[in-house]
Amino acid sequence: MKFQPYFPSLIQKFLMLLALITVSALSALFFIERFIVMPKLISQEDNLAGAALDRARTALGNSHQSLAAQARDWAHWDDTYEFVQGERSDYARTNFSREMYEDFEYQLTAFFDSHRSLVWVAGTNPSNDQYGACNNTEGRCDWASSTIKQINHWLPAIGHSQGNIHLLTPMPALVSIAEVLRTDGSGPPKGWVAKVRFIDRSLETSLKQQLGLPVMLTVQPENRRGSDTPAIQRQPEYLWVSGPLSDTDTGPVVHLATRIPRQEFRTQVRVFRYALLWTGVLLVCVIGLVLLLLMRQVLQPLSLFSRFISRNQNPRDRLPYLTDTQVPTSLVKRNDEIGKLARHVKVMLEQQNAQSRELLKLSMQDPLTSLPNRRAFDSRLEQILNSSSLQSLSVLMIDIDHFKLYNDHYGHPAGDACLIRVASCLQETVKGRRVMVARTGGEEFSVLMPGTPESQAEKSAEQLRAAVAALAIPHATSPTASVITLSIGVAFHGAGAGLASRIQLMKQADDALYEAKRKGRNQVVNFRPEHTSEL
The missing domain is CATH 1.10.10 (Arc Repressor Mutant, subunit A)
Structure with a gap:
């Protein structure tokens, strides 16, 4: 048997080439996703996490700064300056109340003299929301004893200045301490004022309302201050980011943590992978189209x-x-x-x-008035009558009263002008409705009104008659009126009336028109069976 060399057909060559292109394209897309797109998306997510943590730090820092401003306002006041020296016995009574702590965001205020001895403490117990104001930490104010001791411990570190500290025990808190001076800032210093806001659920709720993200706050010892760089932990649904609040140089540190939904990241990954999938599908479709092209070209x-x-x-x-x-x-x-x-x-x-x-x-088309002519009208009427969706149909047959006399008196050019004005008026009056106005004779017009009940057709016919009369076209030789008028016959075909021919319906409209003329013209008459018998 003689060996026959294999020569692939043109179709096979196309298949091999397109398969190679498909594999190469899919490989390139996989490489782009793995080494370009995914690292960029992760980097964007890290930046988003860092920005969210920075916003939380800023919000909490602003809260601490607000607390510092409150402490400074109270400390730099002549009344406070005298109070910590044992004067102004009415100071506590006139300046402290439960309502004050309900209005402000802090829970505790403490006054110390220059010897670090407690002069006065006032605030609300975070465990039971009970208000107390005392000159010591006994009785109603015993709940503040440990906090006062912690603040007293840090007073030497504050010295003759203002500072912020964080408390770890007995309850995590933000503290701002200001040295007591006169209102004008002069001294010598006579003590300190401390404002305390406890780190509790209400503070976390306030931060969540500001940021739109849940915020968890913890206070850790100074030796666990750590780096300011955010720590990021990824989970399938959420991204956790945490870091310290670096608004103090010493003492315990507040650590913030927030949870960011990864919906946007997951959506971007999903969209890219969908694009990858559909690119593969498109390449397969292209192979089929190229094969079809061979047949289509010849x-x-x-x-x-x-x-x-x-x-x-x-x-x-x-x-x-x-x-x-x-x-x-x-x-x-x-x-x-x-x-x-x-x-x-x-x-x-x-x-x-x-x-x-x-x-x-x-x-x-009628060449004079540009309206549809008799042929167009009959064709449309036949079409509607043969339609299976026909519900109701009204036909108006209109005649200009004594138009021959008008022509004889004013001349045919004036008669043509009159016909044009009447046609325009009829068309304008029914504009916007699903009707057809046609010139079906010399001075005769017909109106086709599908889907129009008999009462509405009669009303429309009266509107047409009145509109033409309102034109006030002079007709000196008319026995009916001094202006051009119309006689109108109305025929109606209802849904339950059975099949009707075009000729029958137009005959009924013509009979009604004849009755309108017989009664004196310039009026509208609906067709009734007796009209036929009278004729």
Whole structure:
């Protein structure tokens, strides 16, 4: 058996090339995700975490600074200066109350003299919310004893200045201490004022309301101060970030921790992976499209063109006055001989259809008033009557009273002008409604009103009659009125009336019009069966 060398077909070559491109593209996307996109997203998430921690630090620092301002305001006051020296016996009574601690964000105020002895303490017990004000830490103020001792311990470190400290025991707290001076800032110093805000659930709730993120606060010893760099811990749903509040140089340290949802990060990763998946799907689709292209470039265009030409040559497959000019776009856009031929055929057919449409327009439109003519009106009426969705239909037949006398008296040019004004008025009066106004005779007009009940049709007819009368077109020879008037007959076809022919409905409208003329013209008459018998 003779060995036959293998030569891959063109389709196989396309398949191998596109498969190689697909693998290369997917590998490149995987590399981009692993080594470019993911590190960048993680870096953005770290920056977001750091910014959130900085906002928490700023909010808590502002709270501590507000506490320091309160301490300074109380310490730099002549009344306080005298009070810590044993004077101003009414100071405590006039300046401390439970309501004051409900209005401010701190819970404890302590006054010390220059010997670090407690002069006065006032505040609310965080365990039971009971208010107490004493000159010692016994009785109602025994709950503040340990806190006062801790503050007293740090007074030497504060010295003759103002400072912030954090307390670890007995309860974590932010403390601001200010030296007692006169209101003008002069001395000598006579003691200290300390303001305390306990780190409790209310403080964490306040920070959460400011930041929109939960904040957890803990106080740790000075030897665990650590670095200011945020510590980040990742979990599937949340990102935990923590760090110290560096608003003191010594003593215990407040550590803040907050939890940030990773929804945005997970969404970005999901979107990128969806893009990766759909890119692969798109590449597979491209392979199929390229294979189809081989067939479309040779056989399918010729077959398509042949079917199009055959369809236009068979009059049974097209309208009698229009030729299908929608040459397939795929043929027109080609830059070869088939495309050139398709474009020439398209231009020829469009010219032919333009002439046909113009002839159709002339055959369906009244040249004087530009309204639809009798042919257009009858065609539309037949179409509505044959519609399966027909609910109701009203037809108005309108005649200009004594128009022959008008023509004889004023002349045909004036008569034409009168017809144009009447037609325009009729059209304007029913503008915006689903109706059709047509000129169906010399001075005769007809109005088609699908979906209109009989009472509404009569009302519309009266509006048309009144609108034309309001034009006040002079008619000196009219026996009816001194201006142009209308007589209108109304015929109605209801949903339960069975099938009606175009001729029957128009005959009823004509009978109603005749009755309007018989009664003296310039009026609207609805068709009734007795009108036919009277005729």
